[in-house]
Amino acid sequence: MWWSLDLNTKMEVISRNTVEVVTLEELRSKFEVGYKVKGYLGFEPSGLFHIGWLIWALKYRDLVNAGVEMYLLEATWHAWINDKLGGDMELIRTAAKHVVSVLKYIGVDIDRVRVVDAEELVSDREYWGILIKVAKSASLARVRRALTIMGRKIEEGEADFSKLIYPLMQVSDIFYLGLDIALGGLDQRKAHMLARDVAEKLGFKKPIAIHTPLLTSLQGTSRMDHKGELDEVLSDSKMSKSRPESAIFITDSDEAIRSKIMNAYCPLRQVDFNPILEIAKYIIFYEEPRDFIIERKAKYGGPLEITTYKELEELYVAGSLHPLDLKSAVAKYVVDMIRPIRDNVFREYGDMVSKITSHHQ
RNA sequence: CCCGCCGUAGCUCAGCGGUAGAGCGCCCGGCUGUAGUGUGGGGGCGCAGUUACCGGGUGGUCGGGGGUUCGAAUCCCCCCGGCGGGACCA
Numbered sequence: 001m002w003w004s005l006d007l008n009t010k011m012e013v014i015s016r017n018t019v020e021v022v023t024l025e026e027l028r029s030k031f032e033v034g035y036k037v038k039g040y041l042g043f044e045p046s047g048l049f050h051i052g053w054l055i056w057a058l059k060y061r062d063l064v065n066a067g068v069e070m071y072l073l074e075a076t077w078h079a080w081i082n083d084k085l086g087g088d089m090e091l092i093r094t095a096a097k098h099v100v101s102v103l104k105y106i107g108v109d110i111d112r113v114r115v116v117d118a119e120e121l122v123s124d125r126e127y128w129g130i131l132i133k134v135a136k137s138a139s140l141a142r143v144r145r146a147l148t149i150m151g152r153k154i155e156e157g158e159a160d161f162s163k164l165i166y167p168l169m170q171v172s173d174i175f176y177l178g179l180d181i182a183l184g185g186l187d188q189r190k191a192h193m194l195a196r197d198v199a200e201k202l203g204f205k206k207p208i209a210i211h212t213p214l215l216t217s218l219q220g221t222s223r224m225d226h227k228g229e230l231d232e233v234l235s236d237s238k239m240s241k242s243r244p245e246s247a248i249f250i251t252d253s254d255e256a257i258r259s260k261i262m263n264a265y266c267p268l269r270q271v272d273f274n275p276i277l278e279i280a281k282y283i284i285f286y287e288e289p290r291d292f293i294i295e296r297k298a299k300y301g302g303p304l305e306i307t308t309y310k311e312l313e314e315l316y317v318a319g320s321l322h323p324l325d326l327k328s329a330v331a332k333y334v335v336d337m338i339r340p341i342r343d344n345v346f347r348e349y350g351d352m353v354s355k356i357t358s359h360h361q
Numbered sequence: 362c363c364c365g366c367c368g369u370a371g372c373u374c375a376g377c378g379g380u381a382g383a384g385c386g387c388c389c390g391g392c393u394g395u396a397g398u399g400u401g402g403g404g405g406c407g408c409a410g411u412u413a414c415c416g417g418g419u420g421g422u423c424g425g426g427g428g429u430u431c432g433a434a435u436c437c438c439c440c441c442g443g444c445g446g447g448a449c450c451a
Contacts, residue, residue, distance in 0.1 A: 141445090
């Protein structure tokens with residue numbers, strides 16, 4: 001268990017499969033000092049759990065297992081600000097609960113997690129005091145720079161003012177809970193950096209930011225042929241709920257999962273922006289070694305058995321593994337992984353699922 | 362966190378190894394014109410006062426701290442602050 005982990009093992013467990021830890025040195029010294037390290041992840045209950053979230057969920061599990069005292073913030077008010085689920089707070093709250101359940105099913109020791117609803121934070125006037133302090137210590141331009149995409153539309157007058165409060169709340173959440181670590185997908189970077197910027201000025205702990213990768217959309221990124229237009233290629237590539245066919249949901253049937261994977265973008269021998277390889281890397285091979293069997297007819301080379309992602313990638317780059325065989329294998333493992341979770345979600349949150357599903361239409 | 366630019370007078374900035382500057386503002390004075398006012402009108406005088414002009418004056422820890430140098434606003438290092446950019450969005 002965690003108390004038996006030595007420092008180097010902790011550091012390894014926490015930093016694996018992340019895009020970055022800002023900064024590793026700060027994290028190490030926190031552990032060296034030896035006091036109870038507190039971390040959190042805030043998630044916006046915006047709909048059904050999808051496979052992209054699994055990446056931060058697994059990282060969350062790592063942090064819990066590494067002995068970090070983890071908070072899980074149900075960012076219900078934040079979802080409201082971002083007009084998620086039609087602003088239906090009841091539905092948002094239920095959606096939040098189903099995410100907590102999924103975490104439990106993937107093996108997060110939920111008894112050691114402190115689940116907090118944003119409702120609790122905003123009910124405390126101290127929270128709003130912190131928020132005003134944060135607001136006073138950052139210029140309008142600085143806050144605007146920390147905005148999500150949604151918020152950036154303010155410039156065009158397409159968004160309401162509450163979007164500007166959003167990053168202030170994210171920062172206030174961290175300070176209010178007294179956290180050492182802020183975990184999130186790479187898309188949370190701007191808010192985390194704002195928190196780091198103003199923390200010392202206000203006498204709060206400067207949070208260490210841990211960012212997990214974002215999965216490429218199953219549709220991939222077209223326009224790869226434009227040389228040097230990386231930005232253009234990268235745009236529009238995150239796996240997102242707004243386009244159901246681009247993501248695998250925890251509620252998808254075995255057939256739906258297989259079909260989405262088989263139809264996914266998966267260029268021969270190419271690693272970059274290859275959603276199937278990413279799923280293999282960040283989800284199937286999250287923990288290594290792992291037994292991974294690729295069934296193949298003898299005329300295509302026969303079955304393959306590997307244990308690490310590195311082996312898989314090498315085979316693929318070498319052209320020894322055809323996209324179709326890769327997809328079949330990945331689909332099998334994803335289906336096996338999701339099936340039990342899905343069954344539980346339907347059992348506990350069947351009503352919510354149908355509500356949200358109808359909401360999508 | 363990374364990259365780039367910036368921080369010099371109240372404001373906008375120039376100067377980028379050799380005496381800290383300009384424009385604007387501000388203060389004092391002058392003058393011309395103008396509206397108001399004392400007192401019914403005019404003149405004079407006074408008060409008050411807008412704009413433009415003229416003259417004079419006021420302007421500074423050159424963001425902070427170290428270093429290099431005979432000499433630093435200027436070059437180097439560290440820090441603080443600001444703006445922009447940074448895989449989703451654009």
